[in-house]
Amino acid sequence: MNVLLFKLSGSILQNKRILSLLSEIDDYCKSIGAKYIIVHGGGASLSTYSKRLGYDPTFDTEGNRLTSTEEMTAAIHILAGEIRSNLVHLCKKVGIAAVGLCASDGNMVEATTIQQESEPSSKSSKGMHTGRIVSCNLRLLDVLLTNNYTPIINSIACDKRGKSLNINADDLACALAIQYRLEQLVFLSDVPGILAQTAPAPSTKPAPSTKPAPTTKPAPSLDRTSILDLIEKKIIHSGMKKKTRMALHALKHGVKKVLIGDYVKDGDLTLLLNHKRGTTIHE
Numbered sequence: 001m002n003v004l005l006f007k008l009s010g011s012i013l014q015n016k017r018i019l020s021l022l023s024e025i026d027d028y029c030k031s032i033g034a035k036y037i038i039v040h041g042g043g044a045s046l047s048t049y050s051k052r053l054g055y056d057p058t059f060d061t062e063g064n065r066l067t068s069t070e071e072m073t074a075a076i077h078i079l080a081g082e083i084r085s086n087l088v089h090l091c092k093k094v095g096i097a098a099v100g101l102c103a104s105d106g107n108m109v110e111a112t113t114i115q116q117e118s119e120p121s122s123k124s125s126k127g128m129h130t131g132r133i134v135s136c137n138l139r140l141l142d143v144l145l146t147n148n149y150t151p152i153i154n155s156i157a158c159d160k161r162g163k164s165l166n167i168n169a170d171d172l173a174c175a176l177a178i179q180y181r182l183e184q185l186v187f188l189s190d191v192p193g194i195l196a197q198t199a200p201a202p203s204t205k206p207a208p209s210t211k212p213a214p215t216t217k218p219a220p221s222l223d224r225t226s227i228l229d230l231i232e233k234k235i236i237h238s239g240m241k242k243k244t245r246m247a248l249h250a251l252k253h254g255v256k257k258v259l260i261g262d263y264v265k266d267g268d269l270t271l272l273l274n275h276k277r278g279t280t281i282h283e
């Protein structure tokens with residue numbers, strides 16, 4: 001079975017072109033006789049919701065969200081509730097038979113907390129519900145794909161005892177891509193690709209911040225060495241740091257290329273897939 005995987009940023013739901021994007025994914029896959037899986041994020045919506053509830057979204061230096069017990073409930077509400085349902089209903093509008101799934105459904109993913117390993121004696125519940133993937137099982141996905149359903153998967157997982165864990169959606173996309181031995185993995189984010197250069201300092205006034213502001217033109221192609229260099233220089237940071245680290249992990253385990261881009265107008269996905277838009281990461 002020819003399978004493609006698209007990881008959609010949670011912010012895609014605010015994108016006015018979302019229906020065009022879903023149709024373009026569906027048309028493209030049908031045109032090449034492929035089935036496809038969608039993995040979605042939702043970090044920005046979860047942070048907004050958590051702040052509204054009085055929680056303080058916290059991340060480690062690698063860009064992992066440190067999910068507390070209260071935030072886990074919020075994560076389930078936003079990722080497995082709101083975003084999952086909205087995406088499935090948008091799919092319905094364009095004729096895609098989607099099934100919204102948690103990573104834990106059908107034993108698809110088994111995870112473990114990252115905190116057990118790093119801070120066993122910590123009293124804070126911060127990070128207690130942050131998971132990392134231990135193993136993936138493709139059985140449920142195969143059943144769905146074989147029967148022409150499109151799985152739409154969120155990052156709500158659990159450990160082997162059933163404790164709820166929030167894993168990283170980029171990590172999930174990469175793990176599934178590796179398990180499916182995919183040639184390529186496509187990330188649709190809220191940026192046109194990886195911004196790889198710092199902007200020149202304005203000549204008239206001093207630079208407002210010590211952190212270099214990236215220019216708006218993404219690098220068309222980057223290899224492992226350049227990605228690691230951009231991370232080192234902090235030109236790649238926050239969510240993109242996690243995404244690119246996971247992309248390098250996927251490349252190391254057999255995925256040939258990882259594409260990162262956004263969707264602004266009809267046809268942008270085709271341009272991304274043909275390397276005429278966005279950034280391609282390769283070894």
Ligand SMILES: Nc1ncnc2c1ncn2[C@@H]1O[C@H](COP(=O)(O)OP(=O)(O)OP(=O)(O)O)[C@@H](O)[C@H]1O
Pocket residue numbers: 008009010011040041042043044169170188189190191193194195196214235236237238239240241243
């Ligand atoms: N060099 C860079 N080039 C592009 N974006 C960068 C760079 N460094 C940091 N970023 C940030 O990374 C963000 C993308 O990662 P983020 O985790 O926010 O989105 P996502 O993974 O697509 O969505 P979600 O987390 O909802 O799944 C961009 O919005 C940008 O602010």
Ligand SMILES: [Mg+2]
Pocket residue numbers: 041043170239240243
């Ligand atoms: Mg992200």
